[in-house]
Amino acid sequence: MAVVNSMENIVEVALSELLKEDPECCTCEHCMNDMKCLALNALPPKYVSSEKGALFSKISNAMAQQRSIDVRVACINALEFVKGHPHHPID
Numbered sequence: 792m793a794v795v796n797s798m799e800n801i802v803e804v805a806l807s808e809l810l811k812e813d814p815e816c817c818t819c820e821h822c823m824n825d826m827k828c829l830a831l832n833a834l835p836p837k838y839v840s841s842e843k844g845a846l847f848s849k850i851s852n853a854m855a856q857q858r859s860i861d862v863r864v865a866c867i868n869a870l871e872f873v874k875g876h877p878h879h880p881i882d
């Protein structure tokens with residue numbers, strides 16, 4: 792049975808919303824992964840088993856709202872950092 796960090800989904804959604812507002816930030820695979828790692832490292836993980844995924848999705852929505860400011864701040868910090876220090880290979 793798979794164990795997943797549900798915070799990954801929350802961060803992915805939050806980042807994609809922020810990136811729509813900030814078209815200057817690179818969205819290549821390297822930068823996306825860097826932003827995701829930075830944001831996830833700044834936030835507490837929320838591990839769930841996939842069996843409980845359906846039930847948990849309701850809870851995680853409520854939690855996502857509670858944590859939305861924390862998530863948003865972590866994602867903004869990650870986005871600003873990657874924008875200033877992109878680690879993608881340069882052609």
Ligand SMILES: [Zn+2]
Pocket residue numbers: 817818819820821822823877879
């Ligand atoms: Zn990039």
